[in-house]
Amino acid sequence: MNTYSVEEKRSRIRGIIGAASGNLVEWFDFYIYAVFAVYFTHALTAPDMAATTKSIYVWGVFAASFFMRPVGSWLFGRIADRHGRKKSMIISICFMALSSFLFALLPTYEQVGILAPFLLLVVRLLQGLSVGGEYGAVATYMSEIGLKGQRGFFSSFQYVTLSGGQLLASLLSVIMLAFLTHAQLEAGWWRLPFVLGGCAALISLVARRGLEETLSTDESHKEESGSLVELLKKHWKRFLLVVGYTSAGSLAFYTITVYSKTYLTNSIGIPDKIVGYIMTGALFVFMLVQPIFGAWADRIGRRNAMLAFSALLAIAIYPVMAVAMPYFSHNTFVVTGLLILMMLLLSFYTSISGLVKAEMFPSHVRALGVGFSYAMGNALFGGSAPSVALQFKASGLENTFFIYVILMLIICFFCSLAIPKEPEYLDHL
Known part of the structure; x- marks a missing residue:
C-alpha cells in the first residue's frame, strides 16, 4: 500500500488543479460553438x-x-509520451487560444460569400485538432498524479472542468441574453465569447507552466514511446475495447449535454432563454456530482460503474427524452429535473472516463492510447450526435435517434464486461 507525505499530497493536488484549470478553459472555448451556434x-x-x-x-x-x-490525439499523444505530458498540454492550449481568436474574426457570408462557411470549417478543424490533443494528455496526467485508491475521485475533476467549461459557456449565453436581443447576438455579439475564450486560454498558460511532469525519463527515451505502430500492433485489443465503450459514452454525452439544447428549443418548443436556464442549472449539478461518482467508482469498481451507466441509461433515455420531456414541456422544473436525471446516469461514465482508458495502456503509449481511442470514438459517434439527430428529424423519424443511442449503449455494456476488475497499469505509481 502506497503512503504519501503531506507535501507529496499537496503537490499532486496542485497538479490536478493546474491541469484541470487549463482543461476548463480549453473546453469552454470548444463548447461556445455549440451554445452560440444558433446566433452565428x-x-x-x-x-x-x-x-x-x-x-x-x-x-x-x-x-x-x-x-x-x-x-x-496522435500528434499531441506522441509529444506527451516522448517529451512529457506538460509540454503537450501547453502546446494544445496555445492552439486553442489561436483558433478562438480566429473564430472571433471570421468574416460573414455577406462580406466574402461562399468563403465564409469554408473558413468556419477551417477554424473549427483547428479547434478539433487542439481538443484532440487535450483529452489524452490531461486524462493521462490526472490518472498518473492521482493518489492510489482515490484515482476515480481525482480523475473525476477532468469532467468537473469539462462540464464546467460547458456550464460557463451556457451561463455566458444566459448573461448575454439578459442584456442583448436575439437580433443583436446574430448581428455580431456572438463573437464576444470567442474573444473571452482566447484571452482565458492565454491566462491558463501560467497554471500549466508550473505543472510537475509525471513521465519518467526512462519511459520517454524508449524507442517505441508514442508510437502508433506500437499501440496498434501490441495493444490493439485494448484499443478496440476502449473505442467500443468510448463510442457509446461520447454519443450519450453529446446527446444529453449538447444536442438536448437544440432538442428542447426546436423540437419541444421551449424558448431559447428558458432553455439557457435549464441547461445552466443541469450542467451545474452535473459538474458538482462528478467527484461523488468518481469516489463511488473507487468503492464499487470501474467496471461496475461502466455497467451501471450503459444499462441504466439504455433503459431510461427513450422514455425520458422522447416521451416525458415533450409531455411536461410546459413545466420548466420537471424538464430540468429530467435532464438532471439523464446527467446523473451519464456521470457513472464521465467521472471515470479518462481513468478507465488510462488504466488500459502502459506509460510509454498511454497518452497516445487514451487520446487516439477517445478521438476515434468521438469522430465516429460522439461529435456526429447533433447532426445525426437532425437528419433523423428531417426524415420525420426524430425519436428513432434515441433508439440508435440505446443500441450503442448495449454495445457499451458488453464492452464494459471485458474491463479488468483490477487495473494492470498505474498500480506502481
Missing part, C-alpha cells in the same frame, strides 16, 4: 438556404471537427 448560423451561411439546411451544415461542421481529433 445566419451570418456564416447563405441567406437563401432553408433554416434546417443551415442547421445541418453548422452542426455538420461541429461533427467534422471531431475527425481532426484523431490527428490531434
Whole structure:
C-alpha cells in the first residue's frame, strides 16, 4: 500500500488543479460553438438556404471537427509520451487560444460569400485538432498524479472542468441574453465569447507552466514511446475495447449535454432563454456530482460503474427524452429535473472516463492510447450526435435517434464486461 507525505499530497493536488484549470478553459472555448451556434448560423451561411439546411451544415461542421481529433490525439499523444505530458498540454492550449481568436474574426457570408462557411470549417478543424490533443494528455496526467485508491475521485475533476467549461459557456449565453436581443447576438455579439475564450486560454498558460511532469525519463527515451505502430500492433485489443465503450459514452454525452439544447428549443418548443436556464442549472449539478461518482467508482469498481451507466441509461433515455420531456414541456422544473436525471446516469461514465482508458495502456503509449481511442470514438459517434439527430428529424423519424443511442449503449455494456476488475497499469505509481 502506497503512503504519501503531506507535501507529496499537496503537490499532486496542485497538479490536478493546474491541469484541470487549463482543461476548463480549453473546453469552454470548444463548447461556445455549440451554445452560440444558433446566433452565428445566419451570418456564416447563405441567406437563401432553408433554416434546417443551415442547421445541418453548422452542426455538420461541429461533427467534422471531431475527425481532426484523431490527428490531434496522435500528434499531441506522441509529444506527451516522448517529451512529457506538460509540454503537450501547453502546446494544445496555445492552439486553442489561436483558433478562438480566429473564430472571433471570421468574416460573414455577406462580406466574402461562399468563403465564409469554408473558413468556419477551417477554424473549427483547428479547434478539433487542439481538443484532440487535450483529452489524452490531461486524462493521462490526472490518472498518473492521482493518489492510489482515490484515482476515480481525482480523475473525476477532468469532467468537473469539462462540464464546467460547458456550464460557463451556457451561463455566458444566459448573461448575454439578459442584456442583448436575439437580433443583436446574430448581428455580431456572438463573437464576444470567442474573444473571452482566447484571452482565458492565454491566462491558463501560467497554471500549466508550473505543472510537475509525471513521465519518467526512462519511459520517454524508449524507442517505441508514442508510437502508433506500437499501440496498434501490441495493444490493439485494448484499443478496440476502449473505442467500443468510448463510442457509446461520447454519443450519450453529446446527446444529453449538447444536442438536448437544440432538442428542447426546436423540437419541444421551449424558448431559447428558458432553455439557457435549464441547461445552466443541469450542467451545474452535473459538474458538482462528478467527484461523488468518481469516489463511488473507487468503492464499487470501474467496471461496475461502466455497467451501471450503459444499462441504466439504455433503459431510461427513450422514455425520458422522447416521451416525458415533450409531455411536461410546459413545466420548466420537471424538464430540468429530467435532464438532471439523464446527467446523473451519464456521470457513472464521465467521472471515470479518462481513468478507465488510462488504466488500459502502459506509460510509454498511454497518452497516445487514451487520446487516439477517445478521438476515434468521438469522430465516429460522439461529435456526429447533433447532426445525426437532425437528419433523423428531417426524415420525420426524430425519436428513432434515441433508439440508435440505446443500441450503442448495449454495445457499451458488453464492452464494459471485458474491463479488468483490477487495473494492470498505474498500480506502481
